[in-house]
Amino acid sequence: MKKFAVFDMDGLLFDTERLYQSGWAAMAGEFGQELQPDFPGAVCGTSGESMFAVIRKYYPNVDPQAFEAGCVRWVQAYLETHGTPLRPGAREILEYFQANGVRMALASGSHADIVEKNLQRSGFKDFFDAVISGDEVSRGKPEPDIFLLAAQRIGARPEDCYVFEDGVNGARAGTAAGCATIMIPDLVPPTPDLRDECAGIYPSLTEAQKAIESGLL
Numbered sequence: 001m002k003k004f005a006v007f008d009m010d011g012l013l014f015d016t017e018r019l020y021q022s023g024w025a026a027m028a029g030e031f032g033q034e035l036q037p038d039f040p041g042a043v044c045g046t047s048g049e050s051m052f053a054v055i056r057k058y059y060p061n062v063d064p065q066a067f068e069a070g071c072v073r074w075v076q077a078y079l080e081t082h083g084t085p086l087r088p089g090a091r092e093i094l095e096y097f098q099a100n101g102v103r104m105a106l107a108s109g110s111h112a113d114i115v116e117k118n119l120q121r122s123g124f125k126d127f128f129d130a131v132i133s134g135d136e137v138s139r140g141k142p143e144p145d146i147f148l149l150a151a152q153r154i155g156a157r158p159e160d161c162y163v164f165e166d167g168v169n170g171a172r173a174g175t176a177a178g179c180a181t182i183m184i185p186d187l188v189p190p191t192p193d194l195r196d197e198c199a200g201i202y203p204s205l206t207e208a209q210k211a212i213e214s215g216l217l
Helices: 017-030 039-043 048-058 064-082 090-099 112-122 145-153 168-177 192-197 205-213
Strands: 004-007 103-107 130-132 161-165 180-183
Touching (some): 004 145, 017 039, 017 064, 090 103, 090 205, 112 130, 130 145, 145 161, 161 205, 168 180, 168 192
Parallel strands (some): 004 103, 004 161, 161 180
């Protein structure tokens, strides 16, 4: 078992990607745009300029920063009322790693204040030795920058880290960083290249933990 692990947030630890899809749909209506069905899959897991480029591609007549900000407000309003839903096995794998001395980082493309709110609401903050948001890197996923920074922050070489991701763009970022990338698909299925490049693809964090406990990863 590796002694370092880096986790994505939305869609992996927290069941929030579906909320973001609803938020994007709400923004299309609010901005007077026709809903583009391929947009949710394309934007999933991106951040920063990578996200803005996707918004410009599918909605060229909107201000991408305002479009994203509106979606974030929509999702946060829901979470403030209903709480942050967890993905199956999220708390259990964090507790398992903590008990076994694994140093952990959270690497999310979301803004720092959003990451902080989700960690506080879920009670997950104390699991992580480092927390990196999309505000800290100039290039978002699928570029590897955020995972390279996360490895540095926890004192690890990338090849000594697990990266846990749910999205295609995030998994590509993890493999590009040279980390042992484990994909737990949420809304978007893995592509053929990721099936070859990922260290493992599992239906849940619970199954990934079982593979680690059995020595497969």
